[in-house]
Amino acid sequence: MDEALKEITSKQYKEGFVTDVEQEYVPKGLSEQIIRQISAIKQEPQWLLEFRLDAFRKWQKMTPPTWGHLTLPDIDFQDIIYYAAPKKDSDRPKEIDPKLQETFDKLGIPISEREVLAGVKSKVAVDAVFDSVSVTTTFRKTLAEKGIIFCSFSEAVREHPELVRKYLASVVPAGDNFYAALNSAVFSDGSFCYIPKGVKCPMDLSSYFRINASGTGQFERTLIVADEGSQVSYMEGCTAPMRDEHQLHAAVVEIVVEAGADVRYSTVQNWYPGDDQGRGGILNLVTKRGICKGEGSHLSWTQVETGSAITWKYPSTILKGDNSSSEFYSVALTNNYQQADTGTKMIHLGKNTKSRIISKGISAGHSQNSYRGLVRMNSGAAGARNYSQCDSLLIGSLCGAHTFPVIKNDCPRAIVEHEATTSKISEDQLFYLNQRGVPPEEAVSLIVNGYAKEVLQRLPMEFAVEAQKLLSVSLEGSVG
Amino acid sequence: MDRLYVIGWDEVPQHITLGAGESLKATFVFPSRVDAALDLTVDLTGPGAELDLAGIFVCADAETVDIRTRVRHLAGGCKSNQLFRGVADGRSRVRFDGLVYVAPDAQKTEAYQSCNSLLLNEAARVETDPQLEIYADDVVCSHGAAIGYLSADELFYMRSRGIPEEEARRLQILSFLSPVLSRLPESAYSLIGFQR
Amino acid sequence: MIMEALLEIKGLHASVEGKEILHGVDLTIRPGEAHAVMGPNGAGKSTLSAVLTGRPGYEVTAGSVRFAGRDLLSMSPEERSWAGLFLSFQYPIEIPGVSMTNFLKAAVSARRKAAGLPELSAGEFLSLMKQKMALLKMKPEFAKREVNVGFSGGEKKRGEIFQMAMLEPVLSILDETDSGLDVDALKIVADGVNSLRTPETSAIIITHYHKLLEYIAPDVVHVLKEGRIVKTGGKELADQIEVEGFEGIDG
Numbered sequence: 021m022d023e024a025l026k027e028i029t030s031k032q033y034k035e036g037f038v039t040d041v042e043q044e045y046v047p048k049g050l051s052e053q054i055i056r057q058i059s060a061i062k063q064e065p066q067w068l069l070e071f072r073l074d075a076f077r078k079w080q081k082m083t084p085p086t087w088g089h090l091t092l093p094d095i096d097f098q099d100i101i102y103y104a105a106p107k108k109d110s111d112r113p114k115e116i117d118p119k120l121q122e123t124f125d126k127l128g129i130p131i132s133e134r135e136v137l138a139g140v141k142s143k144v145a146v147d148a149v150f151d152s153v154s155v156t157t158t159f160r161k162t163l164a165e166k167g168i169i170f171c172s173f174s175e176a177v178r179e180h181p182e183l184v185r186k187y188l189a190s191v192v193p194a195g196d197n198f199y200a201a202l203n204s205a206v207f208s209d210g211s212f213c214y215i216p217k218g219v220k221c222p223m224d225l226s227s228y229f230r231i232n233a234s235g236t237g238q239f240e241r242t243l244i245v246a247d248e249g250s251q252v253s254y255m256e257g258c259t260a261p262m263r264d265e266h267q268l269h270a271a272v273v274e275i276v277v278e279a280g281a282d283v284r285y286s287t288v289q290n291w292y293p294g295d296d297q298g299r300g301g302i303l304n305l306v307t308k309r310g311i312c313k314g315e316g317s318h319l320s321w322t323q324v325e326t327g328s329a330i331t332w333k334y335p336s337t338i339l340k341g342d343n344s345s346s347e348f349y350s351v352a353l354t355n356n357y358q359q360a361d362t363g364t365k366m367i368h369l370g371k372n373t374k375s376r377i378i379s380k381g382i383s384a385g386h387s388q389n390s391y392r393g394l395v396r397m398n399s400g401a402a403g404a405r406n407y408s409q410c411d412s413l414l415i416g417s418l419c420g421a422h423t424f425p426v427i428k429n430d431c432p433r434a435i436v437e438h439e440a441t442t443s444k445i446s447e448d449q450l451f452y453l454n455q456r457g458v459p460p461e462e463a464v465s466l467i468v469n470g471y472a473k474e475v476l477q478r479l480p481m482e483f484a485v486e487a488q489k490l491l492s493v494s495l496e497g498s499v500g
Numbered sequence: 501m502d503r504l505y506v507i508g509w510d511e512v513p514q515h516i517t518l519g520a521g522e523s524l525k526a527t528f529v530f531p532s533r534v535d536a537a538l539d540l541t542v543d544l545t546g547p548g549a550e551l552d553l554a555g556i557f558v559c560a561d562a563e564t565v566d567i568r569t570r571v572r573h574l575a576g577g578c579k580s581n582q583l584f585r586g587v588a589d590g591r592s593r594v595r596f597d598g599l600v601y602v603a604p605d606a607q608k609t610e611a612y613q614s615c616n617s618l619l620l621n622e623a624a625r626v627e628t629d630p631q632l633e634i635y636a637d638d639v640v641c642s643h644g645a646a647i648g649y650l651s652a653d654e655l656f657y658m659r660s661r662g663i664p665e666e667e668a669r670r671l672q673i674l675s676f677l678s679p680v681l682s683r684l685p686e687s688a689y690s691l692i693g694f695q696r
Numbered sequence: 697m698i699m700e701a702l703l704e705i706k707g708l709h710a711s712v713e714g715k716e717i718l719h720g721v722d723l724t725i726r727p728g729e730a731h732a733v734m735g736p737n738g739a740g741k742s743t744l745s746a747v748l749t750g751r752p753g754y755e756v757t758a759g760s761v762r763f764a765g766r767d768l769l770s771m772s773p774e775e776r777s778w779a780g781l782f783l784s785f786q787y788p789i790e791i792p793g794v795s796m797t798n799f800l801k802a803a804v805s806a807r808r809k810a811a812g813l814p815e816l817s818a819g820e821f822l823s824l825m826k827q828k829m830a831l832l833k834m835k836p837e838f839a840k841r842e843v844n845v846g847f848s849g850g851e852k853k854r855g856e857i858f859q860m861a862m863l864e865p866v867l868s869i870l871d872e873t874d875s876g877l878d879v880d881a882l883k884i885v886a887d888g889v890n891s892l893r894t895p896e897t898s899a900i901i902i903t904h905y906h907k908l909l910e911y912i913a914p915d916v917v918h919v920l921k922e923g924r925i926v927k928t929g930g931k932e933l934a935d936q937i938e939v940e941g942f943e944g945i946d947g
Contacts, residue, residue, distance in 0.1 A: 089633075397647075399622060414637035417607070423632040427645055432619045435648035438630070444637040447752060452789035455749050456803040456859060457777035457810070466802055470793025470842070 032496060036262030036292055039123045039232050043151070046103040048235070052076065055205055058103050062174050062208075065181060075194035075204030082198045088332050088361040089390040089422055093266055095303065100268060102206045104233040105153040116156050124148055127259060128486075129228045133158050144224040144255070144482075145170055149240055151233050152208035159223065169214040170225055173241050176212035183214055187245050191274040191309050191338070199270040199332075200307040203239045207272065210240035215250035215281070224253045224480055229271075231260035231291075231302070237268035244274070246281035248314060253284040255483055258327070260292040264300045266329060267292075271306040279314025279341060284322070286479050287335075288487050291327035296497065298357025298386070301329025308335040309365075312344035312373075319344075322478040324487040325352040325362060326494040334392065336365035339373035339404075350379045351472040351487075353494050354387030354419070363393040363410075363425075368401040368434065377408035380472050382491075383419035384498030390422040395436050402433035412442040413471055415464065415498050465492040501525065504684065506691060507536040514539060518578075520546025527683045530557035530565050530586070531691040537566040547577035554583040556680040558673075558692040559592030559624065569598045576607040576636070584615040585680045587673055588624040596628040600643065604635040613643040618650065618676055650676075670694075701762070702727050702898050703748075703867055708759035710747045716757065717743040719923035725867070730899040732909055732934060735920035736942045741902045742786060744920070745871045749783045750776055764866065777803075778810040782865030784856040786872040791843040796855070797825065799843045800862050807863065828861040832888045850881035857888040868892075869900045874908040886911030906938035919945045 046057050055076055059069040084092070106117060116131065124131045131148045145159035147170065154172030163170050169180060176184050194204040211227040231238045246252055260267060269291060277283050285308075294301025304327070310319045321335040337346035348364035366375035375395065383389040395406045412421035423440045445467060453463035469476070469488050476484050502525045505512050509531075518524055530536040542551050557565045565588075571580045580600070588594045600611045617626045630643045650672045658668035674681065674694070681689075703725040710718040717740045725731055735741050746754045748761065750773040761768040764779060771779065791799065804824075805815055816824065825839055832854065844852055853873055860868055870889065874882055889899070889912055901912060909917075909931070917933040918925045919942065927933065927945050937945065 412632075412634070414634070414639070417605070417637045419637070420633070420635040422634060423643070424629075425645070426627070426629045427647055428625075428627045429617075429619055429647040430625050432622055432624065432649050434619075435646070437644075437646040437648070439644045440630075440632060440642060442632055442634050442639060442641040444639065446789075448789045449791050451751055451773060452785065452791070453799075453802070454773035455751075455777055455783050455785075456799070456863065457774050457807040458799075458802045459774050459806055462802055462806065466794050466798065467791060470791055473793030 035259035078195035079201035207241040226255040229258040275310030304328035372403040384415040397434035518549035523550040544578035557586035732914035780866035849876035
């Protein structure tokens with residue numbers, strides 16, 4: 021079986037191509053000057069420039085966090101290009117650059133409304149971000165008819181400055197942590213979404229992030245606001261070319277959920293993970309946080325993490341509104357030399373708030389995979405409840421699986437329960453499948469998909485199929 | 501070996517090594533109404549070593565209980581179990597920080613850890629920080645932690661059978677603590693505020 | 697009539713964790729034959745089925761096994777399956793999150809691929825499932841359930857026979873398929889097995905008791921004791937064991 025397991029972990033990353041497109045850059049390095057330049061290119065208002073500069077000053081005084089169970093390479097922040105965008109003709113073309121169209125076609129991302137309307141692709145509106153800019157956002161008009169704003173962050177700054185100003189950094193303050201501060205200083209583009217009161221978004225919304233240029237980082241910013249009683253399902257995907265050097269991705273996602281609103285946020289993270297020797301790959305250092313602000317609001321996080329050389333990510337929820345609820349469903353698969361330190365924080369402030377955490381870690385090859393979580397019951401969280409279940413599956417004897425949940429309870433009317441298990445992939449299950457004629461690699465893939473099913477079935481249909489395939493591909497070469 | 505340690509009374513070991521085939525059953529009692537701390541590392545260094553560790557605390561006043569355990573499986577084929585049960589009332593502070601470490605190649609490890617607490621007062625605080633750090637694949641490891649309060653349904657059930665409220669609460673707490681309580685001689689019950 | 701043997705076991709010695717369990721087993725099965733292997737607990741019955749199917753952890757120390765003209769012991773578990781060997785597990789394994797349909801689709805596809813046959817379309821596969829489920833009187837929701845998860849003892853054994861129907865083996869090993877079944881469940885399972893029998897397919901029925909053999913008539917009965925076949929006879933041998941137990945049976 022060892023041989024067979026080895027075969028399955030030789031990984032193929034089919035999104036690793038580079039698009040040959042002319043790009044414009046700001047010079048390498050980070051300074052006030054660079055930040056002013058980015059802000060100027062984007063023709064931003066003064067308040068936003070001030071926000072960036074304030075964040076930059078905070079960042080300069082901060083040091084990178086070291087508490088993760090990660091061995092991070094030294095990042096030279098002066099050796100990164102903070103803004104790269106495909107060049108456009110002087111007057112903005114109505115049609116998207118054919119090369120970019122081709123890129124997203126190849127990635128299977130429906131950036132043409134026609135395809136979707138023809139029923140070729142499932143009905144979803146897409147904001148496609150290529151390096152530092154959003155290249156297109158589909159179905160804006162259809163959505164606008166319902167009062168829904170779905171556009172690139174830059175457009176939101178221009179067209180809805182009052183909304184952006186009201187909510188930006190209201191969940192993740194500029195100085196929240198080292199990487200969030202960096203993002204606040206240099207963020208380039210991302211998605212903005214506002215669902216008005218009582219509106220149920222008629223289609224899934226999604227952002228697709230593509231890193232293309234070398235020597236750059238991607239620092240996108242996503243802001244989702246679901247006003248009272250509204251509903252939206254949001255999906256996020258990402259890929260990058262195969263390169264020998266690391267590339268930095270430091271995003272911030274903020275979600276505001278008002279009373280009675282319901283937001284489902286799903287991620288399938290497939291950044292380039294590096295090669296089987298651990299060379300290259302994306303350093304995925306992101307801050308995602310939502311606030312269930314109003315009574316009865318609901319936020320659900322679902323993530324499938326298979327990519328990136330390093331993942332440092334804790335989508336979290338502040339449960340402020342009474343009777344609000346949140347879930348975190350996660351599958352994190354690491355192979356070869358990947359490292360993941362991921363989990364969630366559930367901060368219970370309101371009465372009768374509920375949270376549920378289901379985490380499934382899968383480690384193969386030489387990888388290290390950690391679940392890190394915090395569940396906090398503040399003294400006012402009477403009647404609050406949390407349940408966490410964190411399972412780890414080990415494939416092969418050279419990897420590690422770790423669980424670091426912290427529970428703090430200050431409320432005698434709150435209940436927190438945590439359970440975790442760690443075990444290796446079952447030889448009995450493998451043999452059973454082998455006896456039925458299923459070869460070892462396929463058997464591992466079936467078992468892992470079954471193990472992750474509770475999380476996968478939370479994803480929107482098309483995403484779930486994609487995620488299943490990704491798990492299988494990511495496991496290639498892991499059977500040993 | 502079957503040992504009972506009362507924190508603050510007995511000399512408590514800080515570092516225990518269990519070699520091949522050695523086993524230890526140890527129970528730690530944190531007496532009520534005094535600050536108590538345990539900082540214990542147990543290394544399992546030879547195949548067949550077995551550790552059965554338990555602790556019990558009943559905080560009634562403003563005491564602080566600080567528990568830190570490090571159970572390190574440095575050799576394969578060992579078993580460890582950690583079982584903690586406690587109650588935080590008054591203005592007490594409880595902190596549990598427990599690590600299970602499984603070294604590379606420590607295959608066929610079985611490790612369990614459980615720390616459940618009852619929080620009985622608004623002014624009391626409980627923080628638990630259970631950790632699994634595992635570098636071998638042929639293992640069965642699990643931990644569980646829970647912080648909660650007494651079930652109102654249970655309480656009502658008992659009262660409806662004529663058991664006075666105070667007695668019913670005492671019974672509930674006893675039942676919650678029983679997995680560890682059952683390891684103590686009755687003479688030790690008074691240390692944690694139970695007379696029998 | 698002389699027919700070539702389907703399975704030929706010669707002088708098979710096998711051990712588990714360094715301890716020898718089989719001390720030289722000889723057994724020949726021709727196409728169409730059903731052989732019962734009976735014996736007390738610890739005789740090596742399950743070891744025999746594990747060794748034949750290539751279960752990890754079982755080491756063959758001596759002897760040979762030929763199956764349909766090939767050296768069985770050099771084949772991987774899935775290759776043995778593709779060659780037509782099927783084991784109904786004594787303790788079927790649970791695979792959470794994987795539906796019976798997906799599980800069998802993977803099995804049938806791999807098998808067809810190995811045989812150089814084109815893959816079945818989703819429709820063809822589902823109608824095959826339906827047909828076999830009808831044959832064994834399985835409820836439709838069975839196809840959606842996770843493999844063996846939450847199954848009763850009887851459901852698990854019926855599930856095994858259903859898989860056998862799907863994979864159409866040439867040699868089936870029923871390892872204690874009767875254990876834990878009440879008379880009704882036993883009859884359902886036996887009916888299933890009988891309905892799948894053809895003049896070409898053979899079976900090894902491993903059992904402790906005589907009961908199953910009343911429903912599935914064996915052509916040959918072997919008694920396995922302490923890692924060896926100590927006696928071989930017809931159906932009457934099973935009847936003798938029913939009355940006298942294994943104590944009195946010796947080679």
